[in-house]
Amino acid sequence: MTHPYEDIPPEGFWRSGVVETDRMDWPGLHKPKFHLTHTTRVATAGSCFAQHIGRYLRLAGINVLDGEPAPKGMGEELATRFGYGLYSARYGNIYTARQMRELLEDAMAGRVDKRLFLTRKGRWYDMLRPGVEPTGCASLEEAMELRRAHLEAVLALISSTDVLVFTLGLTEGWIDKRAGKTLAMAPGVIAGRYRERRFAFHNFSYDEVLEDLRETLRLMQELNPNIKLLLTVSPVPLTATASGDHVLSASSYSKSVLRAAAGDVAAGEAAVDYFPSYEIVTSTAMAATAYEANLRGVTQEMVETVMGVFLVAHGLLDALAEMEAGETAHGARAGSDVDLRGLRALSGPAETDEEDADVEAPEDELICEEALLEALRK
Amino acid sequence: MTLPAKTVCVLGNSHMAAFVTASDQWAARWPEMRFIPFGAHGKSLECYRVEEGALVSDDAEARARLLALTGQDRLDLAGIDAFVVTGLQFSIFAPVRVFNQVSSMALPSVAGHRDAVERNRPLTSGALTEAYCRERLRATLGYRLARDLAQAGAAPVFLASQPRPAVSAREQGYKFAGFTRLHERGDGIWLSQEYDRIARRICRAAGVRYLAQPPRTIRDGLFTKYKFMRGSLRLAKAGNIRHPVDDVIHANADFARLMIDQLAAALDLSIVPAE
Numbered sequence: 001m002t003h004p005y006e007d008i009p010p011e012g013f014w015r016s017g018v019v020e021t022d023r024m025d026w027p028g029l030h031k032p033k034f035h036l037t038h039t040t041r042v043a044t045a046g047s048c049f050a051q052h053i054g055r056y057l058r059l060a061g062i063n064v065l066d067g068e069p070a071p072k073g074m075g076e077e078l079a080t081r082f083g084y085g086l087y088s089a090r091y092g093n094i095y096t097a098r099q100m101r102e103l104l105e106d107a108m109a110g111r112v113d114k115r116l117f118l119t120r121k122g123r124w125y126d127m128l129r130p131g132v133e134p135t136g137c138a139s140l141e142e143a144m145e146l147r148r149a150h151l152e153a154v155l156a157l158i159s160s161t162d163v164l165v166f167t168l169g170l171t172e173g174w175i176d177k178r179a180g181k182t183l184a185m186a187p188g189v190i191a192g193r194y195r196e197r198r199f200a201f202h203n204f205s206y207d208e209v210l211e212d213l214r215e216t217l218r219l220m221q222e223l224n225p226n227i228k229l230l231l232t233v234s235p236v237p238l239t240a241t242a243s244g245d246h247v248l249s250a251s252s253y254s255k256s257v258l259r260a261a262a263g264d265v266a267a268g269e270a271a272v273d274y275f276p277s278y279e280i281v282t283s284t285a286m287a288a289t290a291y292e293a294n295l296r297g298v299t300q301e302m303v304e305t306v307m308g309v310f311l312v313a314h315g316l317l318d319a320l321a322e323m324e325a326g327e328t329a330h331g332a333r334a335g336s337d338v339d340l341r342g343l344r345a346l347s348g349p350a351e352t353d354e355e356d357a358d359v360e361a362p363e364d365e366l367i368c369e370e371a372l373l374e375a376l377r378k
Numbered sequence: 379m380t381l382p383a384k385t386v387c388v389l390g391n392s393h394m395a396a397f398v399t400a401s402d403q404w405a406a407r408w409p410e411m412r413f414i415p416f417g418a419h420g421k422s423l424e425c426y427r428v429e430e431g432a433l434v435s436d437d438a439e440a441r442a443r444l445l446a447l448t449g450q451d452r453l454d455l456a457g458i459d460a461f462v463v464t465g466l467q468f469s470i471f472a473p474v475r476v477f478n479q480v481s482s483m484a485l486p487s488v489a490g491h492r493d494a495v496e497r498n499r500p501l502t503s504g505a506l507t508e509a510y511c512r513e514r515l516r517a518t519l520g521y522r523l524a525r526d527l528a529q530a531g532a533a534p535v536f537l538a539s540q541p542r543p544a545v546s547a548r549e550q551g552y553k554f555a556g557f558t559r560l561h562e563r564g565d566g567i568w569l570s571q572e573y574d575r576i577a578r579r580i581c582r583a584a585g586v587r588y589l590a591q592p593p594r595t596i597r598d599g600l601f602t603k604y605k606f607m608r609g610s611l612r613l614a615k616a617g618n619i620r621h622p623v624d625d626v627i628h629a630n631a632d633f634a635r636l637m638i639d640q641l642a643a644a645l646d647l648s649i650v651p652a653e
Contacts, residue, residue: 068500071479071510078513082506135505142483142503145490149501152491 018285024305026280030313033266033273034228036163038316041065043088043161047095047169048368049234049277049298051086056307057165060316064088067157068150083132086367088161089153092129093369095169097212097261098182098204103128104158104219107151115179117143118192125191127176127183131369136191158223166216167277168258169234170370171204172242172250185369186242201242203253209261217265217272229272231262235281237296239370255282277306297366383412384459384647389433389523390417392628393465393540395613400634408638410647416453418443419613423466424519428530431455447615460645461527461535462589466520469540470573470600473511477569478556482507484572487563511576521580528585536644537581538589538637539574544607544626545597554626557600570599587644592636595629606633 001007010016011028021027036042036057043065044054058064070084083090094100106112116127123136124143129150137143158164173182177200188194204212213231220227233255241250259278266274281290281302290302298306311317388397394417401413416433417423422444425437433453435441441451477485481494484504488494494501502510515521524537547554548561560566574590581588595606610628612619621628642649 071476071502073475073479073514074510075513075517078509082503082509133503133505138484138504141490145483145501146503149491149494 041162046167047234048366050167067153092131101212107154120191130190165230171254213265233278390464396634399631463524464538467518468520472514524586525584541629545601547626566599
């Protein structure tokens with residue numbers, strides 16, 4: 001060897017790895033530490049982008065668990081509005097690593113703190129998942145009992161999961177100083193009222209995120225020694241920042257910290273892997289097609305690319321090919337040479353009427369409370 | 379002076395028979411109302427749609443059924459002064475099915491999560507169960523037909539609650555286990571009130587008027603008293619074929635008479651009691 005770069009594979013060089021590569025498949029980008037199969041019991045959690053991941057894994061025939069399924073026969077729209085089917089339990093969006101850690105701590109301790117329920121127009125909201133009851137609860141008792149039921153469902157879910165796919169979204173969070181817990185949303189946005197003495201803004205540092213992820217893994221393994229953690233970072237920028245910085249800088253900071261912490265946890269733990277969805281979407285090579293007009297929402301095409309890379313890496317495209325073969329009415333290609341763009345035809349509501357079959361889903365169909373912050377802009 | 383009779387069209391499925399029988403049997407009771415039926419068994423009306431001022435269908439089988447039973451296979455909406463939609467699954471069965479799947483602390487018998495676990499029905503919020511009941515009622519053919527008729531014209535549209543099952547349904551085992559369970563836990567009266575409240579609300583939002591089951595016909599919230607079920611007639615051209623004695627679904631003409639009284643009152647038309 002004349003120099004240390006001599007044996008580096010093509011994906012190690014920008015030109016061959018990015019400029020000249022197949023940017024639909026991104027060969028060599030993701031080399032899974034552990035493979036998902038069709039029998040792997042997968043749970044999903046995280047920020048809004050994780051909803052795409054769960055949906056596409058289901059479409060690919062992966063056994064995505066649902067610890068709190070919607071009542072049988074309930075319409076998809078209603079179920080989604082109440083937080084069913086978005087993730088593997090009705091925890092709503094979990095934006096920070098600290099929230100995930102605290103959810104597990106509470107579930108394991110069976111702890112429900114009444115200080116974490118706030119009101120709006122006489123209705124009670126669970127500030128750790130305010131979006132799953134869009135009109136709130138009739139009483140504090142009801143809201144607390146629903147949380148008790150939820151925590152038991154989370155325990156059962158983690159105990160029976162092989163791989164938790166957790167998508168990190170933010171480093172910025174709001175802490176209830178009295179209860180010592182990280183809220184899902186800033187107080188006052190969905191319920192409650194912001195009071196400086198009670199609530200504090202906190203921008204989690206690299207060390208904190210790293211520690212929270214390690215503790216999350218430890219808690220999960222306490223419940224289920226064989227469980228694995230697959231981390232991703234959401235490529236969706238912040239809707240707003242409370243840091244005082246420009247939102248562009250704040251986004252960059254947040255995603256950088258999450259990306260670094262996720263990578264380092266994955267590097268140090270055999271049971272943790274990292275999937276580079278963030279890199280695929282935010283790559284300069286994909287700049288023209290990655291985002292919707294609002295420059296936040298990821299385009300359907302890009303989500304398909306991301307999930308295509310994931311499925312190829314895990315050898316899960318066979319099931320998809322079979323599904324596409326059965327979807328000839330949608331004009332998708334059959335066979336093993338699967339056009340991943342065909343996923344779009346498969347990604348609509350499960351019970352689509354025939355006459356609606358060629359109607360595309362709305363661009364931003366994710367349930368994302370963080371986007372509510374946009375409405376607060378002056 | 380006798381006013382010209384208002385033409386009331388009764389639409390529905392097998393539950394229409396009670397209205398037809400009552401309107402024949404006590405025609406003199408409602409001198410200002412003239413009834414015309416339009417419907418057939420099962421979901422025949424599912425094949426109909428409102429189009430250019432008429433209720434029409436492309437389904438030859440459905441049209442044939444309507445023609446055989448009512449003498450017409452399309453309904454011109456003009457000239458009708460009121461519509462009454464009966465049966466067609468708009469009933470207390472919808473919320474009972476909801477509470478067969480889930481629990482809510484709105485139920486008098488459920489104090490919390492533990493009760494729900496014991497019942498093997500996950501705890502959900504009262505807001506969710508209400509939204510789910512609304513969704514199920516809105517999905518019924520009765521609701522959709524009433525809504526479409528209301529959107530189509532100026533004549534008032536009434537949606538009549540299908541009768542609650544007979545008290546004897548409790549003896550029919552698993553088929554009505556949900557009703558029995560709710561009754562035994564003391565949730566029947568609450569659920570009955572909740573059903574009427576939600577039904578009234580979604581009807582109002584659709585520009586439809588809700589005809590609730592008369593309280594004097596109801597027992598324990600969830601059931602219809604036997605005297606309003608016995609001797610119910612089938613929907614048939616002959617008009618005098620009774621349902622089997624173990625039928626617990628269909629009400630009789632006495633029941634329909636009370637419903638038509640409600641209708642007359644809502645339309646501000648006279649009711650002439652029998653001598």
